[in-house]
Amino acid sequence: MKTIHLIQFGLGGVGRALVQRVLAARDDFEWRYGLQFVYIALCDSRGAAIDPDGFSHAQLRAMLAAKEAGQSLENTDWGYKRGGLEDIVDIAGREDAIVIDVTATEETAPALQLALDRGYGAVLANKKPLTGPIEQFRALTSSGRLRYESTVGAGVPVIAALREAIIPSHDAVHRIEGCFSGTLGFLTTGLEEGKAFSDLVAEARALGYTEPDPRDDLGGMDVARKALILARTLGWPLELEHIPIEPLFPPEMAEGTVDDFMAALPRLDASYRERVAAAGRKEKTLRYVATLAGGEVAVGLKEVAKASALGQLRGSDNLIAFHTDVYNQTPLVLQGRGAGVHGTAAGVLADIVALCP
Amino acid sequence: MKTIHLIQFGLGGVGRALVQRVLAARDDFEWRYGLQFVYIALCDSRGAAIDPDGFSHAQLRAMLAAKEAGQSLENTDWGYKRGGLEDIVDIAGREDAIVIDVTATEETAPALQLALDRGYGAVLANKKPLTGPIEQFRALTSSGRLRYESTVGAGVPVIAALREAIIPSHDAVHRIEGCFSGTLGFLTTGLEEGKAFSDLVAEARALGYTEPDPRDDLGGMDVARKALILARTLGWPLELEHIPIEPLFPPEMAEGTVDDFMAALPRLDASYRERVAAAGRKEKTLRYVATLAGGEVAVGLKEVAKASALGQLRGSDNLIAFHTDVYNQTPLVLQGRGAGVHGTAAGVLADIVALCP
Structure with a gap:
């Protein structure tokens, strides 16, 4: 013992x-x-x-x-x-x-x-x-x-897959795409179902899916930190400020109280509805994605093919797709509950x- | 060094x-x-x-x-x-x-x-x-x-997920379901698309997806061995002969040459078409699944919900879904190319x- x-x-x-x-x-x-x-x-x-x-x-x-x-x-x-x-x-x-x-x-x-x-x-x-x-x-x-x-x-053994399966197998990583926020997964699933953005944020907040100030989730910083950890695990010498982050609200809404923010949200509904529709016309859907490719990382709302692993993701699960030499036709995908105590x-x-x- | x-x-x-x-x-x-x-x-x-x-x-x-x-x-x-x-x-x-x-x-x-x-x-x-x-x-x-x-x-780090993520996290495994044969994945995807069973087996054989005698794949023994390894990794004291295995052909077709077998295959087409249709009426589809639950393992063709991880699987990828205490609402899923040198x-x-x- x-x-x-x-x-x-x-x-x-x-x-x-x-x-x-x-x-x-x-x-x-x-x-x-x-x-x-x-x-x-x-x-x-x-x-x-x-x-x-x-x-x-x-x-x-x-x-x-x-x-x-x-x-x-x-x-x-x-x-x-x-x-x-x-x-x-x-x-x-x-x-x-x-x-x-x-x-x-x-x-x-x-x-x-x-x-x-x-x-x-x-x-x-x-x-x-x-x-x-x-x-x-x-x-x-x-x-x-x-x-x-x-x-x-x-x-979900995301880091282990990278550190203990992909890297030591001498496989070349071409691209990693991940959805690392259950909250933003809940929102994008709801948008795909035709719900209004403002209603979804209010619902997520009421369910306790968001931080007290939902901007802490909608801003994308938490996703960017996760993407940075993956990139550094790959050996990429990046800093947080190198990562372009697309928040889900315009800069002017970053100011003010939470109540102000919640009250202003319906202004965004029409543009999100249009983005979802535009994606749908191309057999795509919106996901909030961290993308690692060519030594660079970006975090934001992205049109992904409905038939892809990311496009099939629903609800608040996390998902990561590794595109490598070995996993070239279809990616290696890990999916599961990505949060919760x-x-x-x-x-x-x-x-x-x-x-x- | x-x-x-x-x-x-x-x-x-x-x-x-x-x-x-x-x-x-x-x-x-x-x-x-x-x-x-x-x-x-x-x-x-x-x-x-x-x-x-x-x-x-x-x-x-x-x-x-x-x-x-x-x-x-x-x-x-x-x-x-x-x-x-x-x-x-x-x-x-x-x-x-x-x-x-x-x-x-x-x-x-x-x-x-x-x-x-x-x-x-x-x-x-x-x-x-x-x-x-x-x-x-x-x-x-x-x-x-x-x-x-x-x-x-x-x-695909299936064993690592079990041995190094789930078991040492003291999570309770309730059920594991897996598709562990690219060949049988190819067949069930084709059946779902309405193709004839005999055509699919011939195509898989021509593409080199099957062993020279396709009965080595269609018999299910290879899938059963994989399921047994998972079960033993969980600590279940099982032997191969404890696992019921459903082959994709009737016992009388186990005899005879490969040519005899291929010639007899069209006889099975109607019954597979009917099984796919029956599943479809319940929003389900057929997959060749290894199931581990309650200390027991079974391997065979199974109706799974189209919206489930197994139901969404296409082509020759392997997939495993772990249903546990932590992954209770949605399973922990790993998916990727499960074969090839x-x-x-x-x-x-x-x-x-x-x-x-």
Whole structure:
């Protein structure tokens, strides 16, 4: 039996789903892999809890309950107001530790780098540390001890397909096309069905598919970050600002309150209806697509053939199509639920296991 | 730079494509992974060539040319009439060696076991050693040094999705459905388009999509072997004879020559036309499906919803749909070219790299 020590940054929805999943997997992993996971540190945005001997399952469950009830770790029996994440890495860590980043902030990058320098593993669902300056991406990934499956397509093994199937098979990648936003998938499916753009955004917002400000989804930045991570995984030396991003609203609507934005949306309905109709006359449909080809990446609304993998995609699934030498007539396609706390936590856990000896 | 020694059983189409791919990948793998591959033994069905110091690229190219010209290795300058494969493992081997099985025979199993017992790695595109008695599957896979991605879906990372994404994410698998035969995919697509079954089989045979005797494809045994490998990967203790297999021809047509079989095929056209029509009335279509659910596996022609992933599949691509706790509303789907020497060799090479330190 091998014991692996876990340090987790982030106890939001994904973070809590991950702790629950680690607890639930205990017996399975003991017999299947001979692995036992022990949490030695957990941090949220304000507080931290550290015990180098490991927290009991009862303690972890109590922390989850406190978080569910809206408390910060600093106010629990085991927590305190935290200082720097780097200190936590050094106080809690041991060589066999794995640091897990399920936050959504740049702020974790130095602590991740420190952990890797110390020889720990690191698993990210957080896209920010990998989409800053490329030197940072290279420094973090050069150890070979950092995994980031859940940054693109949640648990759908998109990164693994690239890093562990296509690249080591010496296959040449000609083009990658992906739909990496369930929210924008929901919208484009609805547009294809003839619904009004403004109604669809309102519906997506009401269903909780969008961020509180839907412009955070409609702006395309999250999709661009995912595309950048794929491009860098291919070895392309790109920065976020190299990627043209087409937002689904005009620049003047970027200003103002969310209510202003929602009120202005119906102005866009006619033009989206026309774009869908124009595509339809060519047996095409609209998808919000990240395209990687010839060393360049672009993100935006795109006409795709209705009969293609992207054109057949419906609803909020993610999809990626790899066009390569081997997959030349038809692409290699992966499709599945690309978001949600359970899918994301599942991808993180698979990465953790992959880092274990 | 780390040198890895390769011992390869099989120099048919896949075997030759693999040697070419290893040669072509040389520079890429040196800078990307710091890996250098050296062939120390190659075997075909009659002959072998061994050089513990490694063959030069010129020698390997000459061997490929001789094989392309229809010669056996035993008649080349480097080859001899071979004895047992186990002797080759012992003569050629060193601890860092990887044995590659791209044959299609049971006969390699003892040599693979010996290689694993000696601490080598092993990579299989050959399904036979993994679909014999389950004790043999367990003995071969228990080392953790055997990989077999290309046994199912060629390079499409089907096994990796199961072994390295779904199982270690502690996700519960409820049902797996797969189309694992490009040939049968071609036939069912044609049936859906209204073509006659007998014409489709003749066309598939003329295009080289089938074995010389098309009953080897239409019988379903190859699909059953793939399904068995998936089931055993899930931990299900099944044998090949536990799997009900529906062949696409009646028992009386199993006898007789290929010409007899082809001449008798038109008798089946009306019943297939009726089955397609009956499915169509329910918004369904026919696919040749391997189904894994509840610890049981079945292989046969199945009515699937036209709007499902399987129903949307066209042509000769392979497709697998995983229905799990995480992928509950829509399945996790992988689709791509599931056969052909280049796809299979690509999957084998990715497995080889994965075994390297």
